[in-house]
Amino acid sequence: MADDGREESLGTDDDSDQTGADGSLNNTMVEEGSTLMRRMEICVAEAEKRSGKNAVSMQETYTVYLIETRPMDAVAEGRNPAPDCLWRRYSEFELLRNYLIVTYPYIVVPPLPEKRAEFVWHKLSADNMDPDFVERRRVGLENFLLRVASHPVLSNDKILYYFLTEEHGWKEAVYETGFQAKADSRLRALSATFRVRNPDKCFMEMKHYSDELQSHTSQLLRARARVADRLYGVYKVHGNYGRVFSEWSAIEKEMGDGLQSAGHHMDAYAASIDDILEEEEHYADQLKEYLFYAEALRAVCRKHELTQFELEMASQDLISKKQQREELATGIVRTFSLKGMTNKLFGQEAPEQREARLKLLEDLIAEGEETVKEKTIERAEHVEKAWVDIQRFKEQKDKDLREALINYAVMQISMCKKGIQVWSNAKECFLKM
Amino acid sequence: MSISAPRGLASSGQKPITEILHPLSAAEEPLSPGPDVTVSGGRDKEVGLTNGTPVETPSPASASVLFNRLHLDDDLDPDTRDPYADTETHDLFVTVDDPKKHVSTMETYITYRVSTKTSRIEFDLPEYSVRRRYQDFDWLRTKLEDSQPTHLIPPLPEKFVMKGVVDRFSEEFVETRMKALDKFLKRIADHPVLSFNPHLNAFLSAKDLNKRQGLALLTKVGESVKSVAGGYKLRVRPPEFCALGEYLDTFNQKLGTIDRIAQRILKEQSEYLTELREYGTVYASWAGSEEELQRPLEGMAGCVTTCCGALEDMSENMSQDFLPVLREYILYIESMKNVLRKRDQSQAEYEGRLEAAVLRKQEDRTPIPAEVEKCQDKMECFNADLKADWERWQSNKRQDFKQLLTGMADKNVTYYEKCQAAWESLITVLQDKQTEDKTSETN
Numbered sequence: 001m002a003d004d005g006r007e008e009s010l011g012t013d014d015d016s017d018q019t020g021a022d023g024s025l026n027n028t029m030v031e032e033g034s035t036l037m038r039r040m041e042i043c044v045a046e047a048e049k050r051s052g053k054n055a056v057s058m059q060e061t062y063t064v065y066l067i068e069t070r071p072m073d074a075v076a077e078g079r080n081p082a083p084d085c086l087w088r089r090y091s092e093f094e095l096l097r098n099y100l101i102v103t104y105p106y107i108v109v110p111p112l113p114e115k116r117a118e119f120v121w122h123k124l125s126a127d128n129m130d131p132d133f134v135e136r137r138r139v140g141l142e143n144f145l146l147r148v149a150s151h152p153v154l155s156n157d158k159i160l161y162y163f164l165t166e167e168h169g170w171k172e173a174v175y176e177t178g179f180q181a182k183a184d185s186r187l188r189a190l191s192a193t194f195r196v197r198n199p200d201k202c203f204m205e206m207k208h209y210s211d212e213l214q215s216h217t218s219q220l221l222r223a224r225a226r227v228a229d230r231l232y233g234v235y236k237v238h239g240n241y242g243r244v245f246s247e248w249s250a251i252e253k254e255m256g257d258g259l260q261s262a263g264h265h266m267d268a269y270a271a272s273i274d275d276i277l278e279e280e281e282h283y284a285d286q287l288k289e290y291l292f293y294a295e296a297l298r299a300v301c302r303k304h305e306l307t308q309f310e311l312e313m314a315s316q317d318l319i320s321k322k323q324q325r326e327e328l329a330t331g332i333v334r335t336f337s338l339k340g341m342t343n344k345l346f347g348q349e350a351p352e353q354r355e356a357r358l359k360l361l362e363d364l365i366a367e368g369e370e371t372v373k374e375k376t377i378e379r380a381e382h383v384e385k386a387w388v389d390i391q392r393f394k395e396q397k398d399k400d401l402r403e404a405l406i407n408y409a410v411m412q413i414s415m416c417k418k419g420i421q422v423w424s425n426a427k428e429c430f431l432k433m
Numbered sequence: 434m435s436i437s438a439p440r441g442l443a444s445s446g447q448k449p450i451t452e453i454l455h456p457l458s459a460a461e462e463p464l465s466p467g468p469d470v471t472v473s474g475g476r477d478k479e480v481g482l483t484n485g486t487p488v489e490t491p492s493p494a495s496a497s498v499l500f501n502r503l504h505l506d507d508d509l510d511p512d513t514r515d516p517y518a519d520t521e522t523h524d525l526f527v528t529v530d531d532p533k534k535h536v537s538t539m540e541t542y543i544t545y546r547v548s549t550k551t552s553r554i555e556f557d558l559p560e561y562s563v564r565r566r567y568q569d570f571d572w573l574r575t576k577l578e579d580s581q582p583t584h585l586i587p588p589l590p591e592k593f594v595m596k597g598v599v600d601r602f603s604e605e606f607v608e609t610r611m612k613a614l615d616k617f618l619k620r621i622a623d624h625p626v627l628s629f630n631p632h633l634n635a636f637l638s639a640k641d642l643n644k645r646q647g648l649a650l651l652t653k654v655g656e657s658v659k660s661v662a663g664g665y666k667l668r669v670r671p672p673e674f675c676a677l678g679e680y681l682d683t684f685n686q687k688l689g690t691i692d693r694i695a696q697r698i699l700k701e702q703s704e705y706l707t708e709l710r711e712y713g714t715v716y717a718s719w720a721g722s723e724e725e726l727q728r729p730l731e732g733m734a735g736c737v738t739t740c741c742g743a744l745e746d747m748s749e750n751m752s753q754d755f756l757p758v759l760r761e762y763i764l765y766i767e768s769m770k771n772v773l774r775k776r777d778q779s780q781a782e783y784e785g786r787l788e789a790a791v792l793r794k795q796e797d798r799t800p801i802p803a804e805v806e807k808c809q810d811k812m813e814c815f816n817a818d819l820k821a822d823w824e825r826w827q828s829n830k831r832q833d834f835k836q837l838l839t840g841m842a843d844k845n846v847t848y849y850e851k852c853q854a855a856w857e858s859l860i861t862v863l864q865d866k867q868t869e870d871k872t873s874e875t876n
Contacts, residue, residue, distance in 0.1 A: 209722065216719035223712040230705035237701055240694045248687040251680055255831055262838070398725040405729050406863050409736070409856045416853035420846050427842035433835045 041070045042149055042164065044142035045085070047134045063134055064089045065141055069164050086167035090115070093141060095174060096163050100154060101296075102179040105303040106386035107154060108393040110147035111292030113140025119221040119284065121229040121277075132278075136285060143289070153389070189302055192309035199308050200383060206390060207301035214294035217287050224284060228277050239270030258433035265426040272422070276415050283411065286404040290397060297393065300386050307382045311375040318368040325361045328354060524552040525622045527637065529615035532607045533564075542566050543602065545611055547618065549637045555629065561638045567592070569642050570614055576632035577621070582775050583818040584627060585826060587620040588764030589613070590757070609757050616761070620829075626818070665781035674816075677823060678773055685766045692759045695751065702748050706741055713737035729863050736859045743851035747844050758837050762830070769826065772819060779815045783808035 046066040053059060068083035093112055100109050117133050127133065145164070148154050159177065162170045245263030249256040531546040549561040570589055577586045590613035600606060621627045636642065670678070713734045720730035786808050790801045 212722040216715065216722065219715045220712075220719065223708065223715045226708045227705070227712050230701065230708050233701040234698065234705050237694065237697050240697075241691070244687055244690045244694065248684070248691075251683050251687075255834070258835075401726055402729055402863060405733060406860060408733075409860045409863070412856045413853055413860075416849040416856065419849035420853070423842045423845040423849070427839050427846070430835055430838040430842060433831065433838070 040072055040149075040164070041083075042142075042145050043068050044138050044145065047138045048087070049129075050089075061129070062089055063129075063137075065138055067145070067164060084165065086165075088163070088167075090137075090141075092163075092171070093144065095171070096160065097144075098183075099159055099174050099177065099179045100148070100157065101299065102183045103157070103159075103177070104153060105184075106300060106382050107151070107389050108293065108296045108300055109154070110144055110151070111289060111296055112144055113137050113285070114288060114292070119218075119225045119288070121225040121232070132281075136281065140285065140289075152392075153385075184303070184306060189306055192306040193302060196305045196309040197312055199305050202387070203301050203304045203383070207298055207305075210294045210298040210301065213297070214291060217291040217294065221284060221287055221291065224280075224287075228280065232273055232277060235273035236270050238266050242267035242270065255433045258429045258431070261432075262426045262429035265422050265429065269419075269422045269426075272418055276411075276418075279411055280408075283404060283408045286400070286407075290401060293393070293397065297390070300390065304379075304382060304386060307375070307379040311372070311379045314368065314371045314375045318365065318372050321361060321365050321368055325358065325365060328358050328361065525628055526550045527615075527618045527622045529611055529618055532611055534602060541602070543607055545614060547637060555634060556638060558638070563637065563640065565636070565642070567610070567614075569636065570617065572642065573632055573636045574617075577627060577630055578771075580630060580632065581627060583772070583779075583815040584624070585765075585769055585772050585819070585822040586627070587617050588761055588768050589617055590761065591764075605753060609753055613757060613761060624822075624825075665778070665785035667777040667781040668784065670777060670780075671816075673820075674773065674776065678770070681766050681770055681773070685763060688759055688763050688766070692756065692763070695756055695759065699748055699752055702744060706744050706748070709737060709741050709744070713741065732859045732862050736855045739855040740852045743848050743855075747848040750844050751841065755837060755841055758833065762833070765826070769823075772822075776812075776815045776819050779808070779812045783812045 044065050045068045047063050048066070049061055050064050051059065051061050064087040066085055066087055068085045070081060070083045090112075097109060097112055100107070113136070116128060117130075148160060149164075154160065159170075159174055162173050166173070242263040245259045245266065249259035249263070252259060526549070528548045529545050530548070532543050533545075535542055535544055544564040544566045547561075547563050547565050549556070551559060567589075571592060574586055574589055577584075590610050621630075621633060627633065716730050716737065717734035720727045720734065723730060783805070786805045787801075790799075790805050793799045794801060
């Protein structure tokens with residue numbers, strides 16, 4: 001998980017705590033070109049409720065988030081200037097992300113935190129307005145910005161820069177890029193998936209992997225939520241001991257004090273589960289990020305399928321046109337065609353007509369060759385850039401998830417220690433009975 | 434093992450059985466005027482150790498060990514003596530073990546070996562080993578209740594078991610029942626009066642108990658006839674016994690609640706265990722599709738499995754050790770209430786007779802018959818016995834519950850310790866790989 005931008009900036013763990021005197025980062029994970037992160041410190045500081053009229057003039061309540069930015073060199077020099085800030089709501093983040101996905105189809109674009117609370121265990125609220133949910137979302141949005149701003153390619157994007165610095169006028173700027181028109185239609189993409197013949201093997205494996213990642217993380221999230229639910233029950237029932245020990249102590253002489261104090265410890269035990277599970281939500285959030293990342297990965301693979309498919313279609317088209325030209329030129333009909341049939345039935349056409357048609361075909365072939373060249377380049381570029389980013393993503397994922405597992409284990413150890421403490425205390429009380 | 438007996442009570446001590454005169458003993462023995470009874474007021478400070486707790490009870494290896502123990506107190510410095518040990522009688526040790534299944538044409542049942550080691554002269558031999566089945570224990574209890582109605586007889590584990598629901602021959606059931614039977618006998622052997630009961634003697638030593646069944650039936654009938662004939666109604670229970678009765682009721686209630694809570698916890702834990710197992714398998718299956726993360730994820734799965742095992746152990750322990758003891762005390766309370774009722778009966782009878790006699794005396798100056806005095810003695814004996822047993826029971830209860838609850842705390846601590854160890858070793862594995870990566874990065 002990316003660090004809180006209040007510190008230095010970049011990405012994950014202990015590596016990021018080193019900034020050189022000039023503000024550049026010593027982190028080996030930082031790649032060339034992550035200029036944005038080196039220049040500014042970013043954080044999502046607060047969340048606030050607003051009311052307003054929406055697009056269909058209905059009153060609605062929504063949450064806005066405060067984005068604060070500060071120039072990194074100022075921070076490094078120890079000056080503490082007031083941060084620039086602006087407010088954004090979730091839908092604006094979504095817009096930014098959609099823009100990035102379309103504009104950089106070879107990048108595994110970092111995901112946003114979930115729109116609605118899912119994988120909740122019964123105590124957790126599924127309400128979007130719930131303060132805990134809002135808080136976790138704030139953290140998630142900050143994480144998103146930090147990831148994007150530290151990405152070697154994405155961080156250079158102008159629209160991203162405006163998102164962080166221009167409160168008004170940003171939306172217009174996004175729409176002006178016309179990215180929506182560039183977006184691949186779903187139908188095209190789906191068609192490509194089914195009809196492509198020779199997608200790159202590595203990409204297909206990666207696509208399969210993204211399915212596995214998605215399936216496993218969602219299974220894990222569900223299982224974890226159920227475990228949390230049950231564990232909650234176990235702890236809370238122990239609270240009943242507190243009450244009954246207290247009642248029992250009232251009729252006892254020597255045993256009374258010991259029982260009473262033990263009862264208090266049982267109450268403490270029952271109460272401790274709330275904080276424990278609250279902390280565990282952080283782990284769930286880390287898993288969710290990669291659940292959504294899996295989808296971003298799959299999108300890149302499908303883009304490859306699309307570029308490959310379009311190349312195949314263009315090549316196929318070129319071949320068939322060349323064939324047509326050959327037939328026209330030699331008069332030998334290799335393939336069945338309507339023209340061939342009509343020729344046979346009604347006699348061949350006049351030479352002028354043939355010349356005109358031949359000329360047209362030559363033009364189309366020339367166009368087709370250009371198209372094939374373009375598509376070949378497009379495909380090759382996509383493959384090259386995407387593969388680089390996929391490798392980067394893999395390393396990041398391995399590192400982040402390993403760290404998440406470590407943090408989870410640390411949480412478990414802390415829970416065990418608390419348990420040992422409470423029960424040892426209770427035992428002391430019992431011994432005094 | 435030791436027992437406590439408030440000093441001064443005639444019914445304690447090492448007198449041979451024929452000399453112990455109990456006004457309410459079975460018809461087999463000759464009645465004689467009740468001994469002078471002085472009831473000790475306060476509770477004896479040197480309270481006896483719990484009867485039946487396995488804590489520091491060594492199983493005696495031989496009769497010579499026994500004799501050594503008898504002389505133990507002479508050698509010991511009074512300060513080092515266990516303040517809870519009353520040294521009067523360390524001379525009867527019983528153990529129940531070695532369950533065996535018997536299959537006959539009529540029925541299938543389990544017998545247990547009952548081993549006795551004793552230096553008492555009431556027994557012909559210093560050691561006995563007999564096999565007894567539950568029925569026999571039930572017989573013994575009934576005989577004791579009838580022949581010692583003023584005393585609290587320890588409870589037996591439940592008699593009836595729903596055949597479809599519980600497997601009477603499962604290892605766990607037999608083990609749990611055997612432990613309870615062992616406790617039952619140990620408590621009786623510890624008791625200053627009950628341990629000298631001839632029925633106990635027969636139970637421990639006779640080859641064959643069956644012959645006595647018929648006799649038992651007769652005497653049982655005789656007793657109940659006797660008690661019904663009274664039909665007196667108690668007016669006022671003395672405050673100390675009122676308090677006793679109230680305590681029993683409240684305590685019964687609390688134990689019932691604790692039993693329910695414990696069962697509920699077991700249920701919740703079992704459901705938690707189910708989900709936890711599933712959780713572990715998800716990590717394992719994820720590991721299959723990863724490269725770098727394969728080992729960490731497999732490590733997670735292994736860790737979760739270890740925690741499952743630890744939880745299983747704890748739950749099993751709780752269900753085998755904790756719940757049965759609770760249930761047993763609930764039965765004990767029932768027994769105590771019965772004794773209290775009988776005591777009330779004896780008081781009612783005395784008061785009834787006394788009232789009648791006083792009236793007659795007023796009418797025609799007939800002196801108060803000796804029967805009335807006998808009734809008074811009976812009642813006072815009863816009160817004294819009950820109080821003594823009550824004190825013993827209270828102190829045993831305290832020890833038993835102290836042990837029970839600390840045991841519960843211990844099991845929980847052990848469970849968490851096991852889990853903590855598993856997670857800590859996982860972290861080492863995960864972090865080792867990290868440092869490997871770091872060194873290769875900087876190279």
